[in-house]
Amino acid sequence: MSNADRQTVNESKVVKLKDVALRAGCSIATASRVLNGNPTVGQSEKERVLAAAAQLGYTPNTSARALRSQSTHLVGVIIPTLDHAIYAKMVDALQERLAQSGTSVIINTSGYDLERESKQAKLLVSRGVEAIVLVGSEHNAEMLAYLRRAGVSQLFTYTCDFGDGDAAVGFNNRIAGASAASFLLGLGHRRFGMIAGITRGNDRATQRREGYLDTLAEAGIDRQSVVVIEAPYMIEHGRAAMQSLMQTHPRPSAVFCGSDILAVGGIKYCRSANIGIPDDISVVGFDNLEIAELISPELTTLDVPAREMGEAAAEVLLQLNAKKEVNTVTELRTRLIVRGSTGPAG
Secondary structure (H helix, E strand, O other), X not given: OOHHHXXXXXXXXXXXXXXXXXXXXXXXXXXXHHHOOOOOOOHHHHHHHHHHHHHHOOOOHHHXXXXXXXOOOEEEEXXXXXXXXXXXXXXXXXXXXXXXXXXXXXXEEOOOOHHHHHHHHHHHHHOOOOEEEEEOOOOOHHHHHHHHHOOOEEEEEOOOOOOOOOEXXXXXXXXXXXXHHHHHHHOOOOXXXXXXXXXXXXXXXXXXXXXXXXXXHHOOOOHHHOEEEEOOOOHHHHHHHHHHHHOOOOOOOEEEEOOHHHHXXXXXXXXXXOOOOOOOOXXXXXXXXXXXXXXXOOOEEEEOOHHHHHHHHHHHHHHHHOOOOOOXXXXXXXXXXXXXXXXXXX
């Protein structure tokens, strides 16, 4: 048998509970208790069974039956991180609204890693979730196909594009990036830079960058003159990125940052290097986190309606569960908050 034939056979094989038990090195009874949420199983065995189920792509029959005949009242949420309040606010509002309808939420984080996200999605299916809330529209195609086969709805957030999912609740990231550019252009700036998030596997960061650059280009700013540095969403990376921008010639007089975290790092560098804000450089962030008002000067930023998004996402999930609507888009708007980190071009 060729490798291709062997792969086809393996892919078509129906994974059974005994296969999961064998992979996890436990009894079938133990595997069954774990997959049915029995709390008496030890943590180590529980982790082995759930990992084996995810690796094999196993969906418990009990979950499948429940999805077909009655509600499990479980929703999975996979967000990039809980380190930043923007995602926590959305999930808190989502959880609060769903709780009113008797639905519980299981929360996982992906660390902006699409492969890790796919593994967690399979774990959530094994726990019987009816729907999964994801961030953005860029996901592993095989994962989305797997969720569809398992009868699990997919709701995308922080985007207005539901792609291969069932619905989307969020905002237009391209328009958000464009609004930052328009604001800075209105202040008379003509030399621009950007500290973007890592765009690989992140449609939101990509669209913010493109909206910013396209708007500058429409105003006659050569795209090649705009230095864009990508950095992970950490203060120290924002600091390093701003240092690099300030070493370009001519250096920008205005910088748009893809998150407040990056912007705060950038401001910290400028203060240490005696670069005046906003006299020498204007800085705009994104998210409107609490830290935006704690930094000096306070940060001009785009406010993301995180709580409103969580509440709207919960309403859409309830509609999806009731099979009332699919392929819907709920578009929210970002709002520019002007503070002390921006001013007219010098």
